[in-house]
Every structure is written in C-alpha cells, then in structure tokens.
Amino acid sequence: MGILGLSKLIADIAPMAVKETEIKNYFGRKVAIDASMSLYQFLIAVRSQGAQLTSVDGETTSHLMGTFYRTIRLIEDGIKPVYVFDGKPPDMKSHQLNKRAERREEAEKELQKATEAGDTASMDKFNRRLVKVTQQHGSEARQLLKLMGIPVVEAPCEAEAQCAELVKGGKVYAVATEDMDALTFGANVLLRHLTFSEARKMPVQEFHLDQVLRGLELEQTEFIDLCILLGCDYCGSIKGIGPKRAIELIKQHRSIEQVLHNIDTKKYTPPENWEYENARRLFQQPEVTEAKDVELKWSDPDEEGLVKFLCGDKQFNEERVRNGAKKLMKARTGTTQGRLDGFFKVLSTTPNPKRKAEEDKKSANKKAKTPGRGRKPK
C-alpha cells in the first residue's frame, strides 16, 4: 500500500511541504480522485452498527452511499472531482497482491475463530480486514458517477499513475488519495483526507512535490529510489534499512546502484533478484493515457436515473436522493468564485527562518539555504 513511512519522513524532514487546510479552500479546483482507494475507504467506514449497508438481497451498498454523499459534498464545496479507476495491475505488483491475498486468508481464519469464540470486537476487526473492492463495486460506482454527471477516467494500469499524469498535464490541480505513490509518480500536489467524513473534522493535508524534493534535497529520480528503499508495491526492499537510513544513504550515494555498491551487503541483504530497476522504470514511465487525450466533462445529474438506480432494491431514501440530485444541479447553475492566485502571480514565498533552523539542526551536514528574510533565525 503506497510507500512505507513516506508521509512520516516528509513530516519530519520537510515539514514545509505539508500544509493543512480546510476542504472549502479548494473551491474551483479540479481534483483527480483515486477511485479504488476511496471505494475501499467507504466500504470500511460507511457502516451502520458495525455492519456494511446492504440492499434487499444482501449486496453491499456502502460504497454507493459513500460515493454519492461525499461526492455531493465535494461539489457543494465547489470542487470538481474526477474519479480515476484502476486498470489491470502491473505484473510487478503480483507479488504484493499475492501477499495481500495471503493476509486475507489469515484474516478469514481469524474471523472464524473469533466467531466461534463469540468475540465481537475482533469479529469486527477481522471483518474489516476482509474488505475488498470487487469488480462489481467498481462498475456500480462508475454507473452512479455517470448518473451524477461526474467524469470517470479509466486508467490503463495504476490509477495513481494516471492521476499523476492528469496533474502533470494540467488537467487537474491535485490528486486525492491516501497513498503516497502519487508523489513518486510525479504528481505535484497530493491531497489526503479529502474524501473523509465531515464528522471526523479532519483537515485536508496538502503535499507539494517540489517542496518535498527541496526539503529532502533530492532530484525526482533520487526520490523514486528513496521510495523504493522505503518499500513500494512493486518490489522488495533491503532488510534492516528503515526510513532514516534510507534517506541518509540516498543523500550520500544518490542512487540505489551506488548504495548497493557501498553498503555491507552481508549485513543488509537486498532481496534476491531485486527488480528495483524495473520498479524505477514503472514510476518514471508508467502506463498511462496521455493527459491531452483525456477529456473531462461535468454534466447535469440525471435525477430520475439516480432514483431508479439507488432507490428500490438498494434501499436508498428517495427523498434524500432527489435532494442530492438538486444539490448537484444547483452547484452547476451557480457561478463559481474565482481565485485571486489565478489573477496575480505568486512572486515569492517568505521563507520561514525559524522552522528552517530546526531542520538544519536535525541534519547537521545540510547546507544552509537561502538566508532568512530580515530577522535572523533564533
């Protein structure tokens, strides 16, 4: 799942790169959402008394509930979402997927045990671990989004890579996902917690790749190597090298090849047939549809279609669905507030001398960067 410990590493070493803001500050922005990630979230989170919401014949509807209401919320906040669905997983991910399957089996066994023992707390826990986004969930969500007038993009391969391509091509402002991969794929802006429930009052975390790179003092290729060392979805990593060692090694040697050349491989054994080169290539040139070939079009919601799809068997409340459709409609008719930064260019960002001083202390060998404006750091 994403890159191991990257967000923590960034928060420690390059705190400048992370900003926390309210969701409503993203009005007028187009955002690419990693669909499978958000569906998974909804399957986990949208529950009533610990059980997933279901239709009459026991089919899960949590993902539809989540997609419907949270998308409406984004739209009411003036955000224009695009959902990007995964295509086939890359071959290199098969290992990771096998591992996940194994873990699911384990969880299943544990669940049985817990059920026999009547331990409801762990039943709930393992139940959640068994959650998986299926083909059917995906196609239902696609159908729902179409009825809502929200554009859907089919990625040829990994959704994150496609999202990153959309950001790079200027089609959208940011990627909304929880996985940090999107940064590795080169998306300049990544938003976390965007599709979280309002009730959780979780601020949106915004990561800026250029600031991450500046903070870590790395080039994009070095950053990719760092991510591989931390542990990605596509290949193993060196045992015994944690985030701290990983960043040190990359800073010192600038590539995995050099790292391997310089470390004691007896003490730190890299995995057999380590395919880091392929993983690197996957991050650098992922299989994506070019941004210029993707057309994003938001259209009017189909109220009757939504009612037909969601009410009846799926047991949604008709009134609420109609209300939702009206909200979608209203958001389309109104004018959107322009953003001032769309008119005026940012000249400079006042650096923050104090925080920078702390960073410098943390890594003593770091070179002093642009001197602080005016006041000297404490």
Added chain:
Amino acid sequence: MFEARLLRSSILKKVLEAIKDLLTQATFDCDDNGIQLQAMDNSHVSLVSLTLRADGFDKYRCDRNISMGMNLGSMSKILKCAGDKDTVTMKAQDNADTVTFVFESPNQEKVSDYEMKLMNLDLEHLGIPETEYSCTIRMPSGEFARICRDLSQFGESMVISCTKEGVKFSASGDIGSANIKLAQTASIDKEEEAVVIEMDEPVTLTFACQYLNYFTKATSLSPQVQLSMSADVPLVVEYRIPDIGHIRYYLAPKIEEDDS
C-alpha cells in the same frame, strides 16, 4: 531598531478592525518608507494591501528592514487596551522575536506597554500588475457599506454594473431581488458626499457579498471609497487613510461555469 509613533491610536485601531476579520495573521514589512502589509485570506479569494507611509507617523525610525509576523487577533486585543486619544508607539529590536506597543495618555500620566510575540509566517507575496481600469467609481464609504449590507440579505452574490448612466448594484435570491442605482452627483458641493464615475467601457461583474462586507469594515477610515473594475479581473476597493496611506482590497470575481 524599529520605532513608529502615532499621536492618535485610533488610526491603528481602525486599521486592525478593517483587516482582522479577513486575515488571522499577517506580516508587517517595515522599511525606510513605512509599513506595508500584503496578505490573502485563507481561501485565496481576496487580498489586503495596506500602506502606512513613514511621513504619516509622528515619529518613524527603521534602521534595518524588518518583517514582523503578527497574530492579528492578539494585536487587536492589545490595541483595544489603548484609549482613542492615546499616543501609540510600536517598537522592536532588529532581531527581536517580540514587538512592543506603548500607549501614553494625552496628559502623560498613564503609560502602558504591551509586548507581543511575533510569529514566523511563510506567506505568499503576490505581484499585482499595474492595471488601467475601465471604470472607477468614487462614492461615500458609508453609502457603499450600506448597500453591501442591504444586498447581502437577498443573495450570496452581488452584481456591480457600471454604465454611462451610473452604477447599479443588484442581488437576487429566494426572497426576491434588489437593485440599487446610483447616478453621478450633478453638482459637487461637498466632495465627501459625491458619487463620481469615470468610465471608458461599461463593466458588469459578480462578487461574493461576504467579502465585500469584510471590506466595509474599513469604512471609518475614510469618508470616501473608490471601486475600480475591469472585465474579468479582480475588483479593487480602496480606502485612503488621510495623511498616512491607504488600504486596498482585491476581490476575485465570480465566474460563469464552463465545462472545459
């Protein structure tokens, strides 16, 4: 060493009132010429640009350029402690991380000083291009505040439309619609009460009432307000602060939805 003294604290108090609802924190950039402040609100819809010229102060000294990041809520609390007729002095050492406000009563009998911690803010500075505006409207600031307040009851946004005949403010919403037309004042007796319109091309733009209402908090700083508009660029609302400077607000217009 930085030191700036104003005979009347009321100006500074009013300035703070005029910006503290829009901004929670801001950097005061001080140099030889005076004090500058430029900051966007959190949602990046509006921008405040404040200039207080050195010659407007009773005493002004700034040996080295300094930037002081202040929490405007805290600063406002401190300024509330000053009487309107008190003299106020802002002081800071060159590399200080605090700023001191000294208030002296007119008869010098009471002297109070307040020290406030400074913040390190990383704020974005925006370059504002010099623009020739198609329309500029000067009108009594109280009148403008009244119009904004009245119209905001009808809808979230207000349309400002400037033509040869005059300027029209309108809003519509669930309860109905409202239109206020102002014509150019025919004969100017009192400059402060005049409505003056200069127009090259007619302009119609839509703005969020909420922000305009924030701007009109500056009403007490100046008897007149100037609105400058051109198609598809931010509105400028300017209040001149007599003898010392000005406060300008920029507001991004609302734009029609397009699907591209």
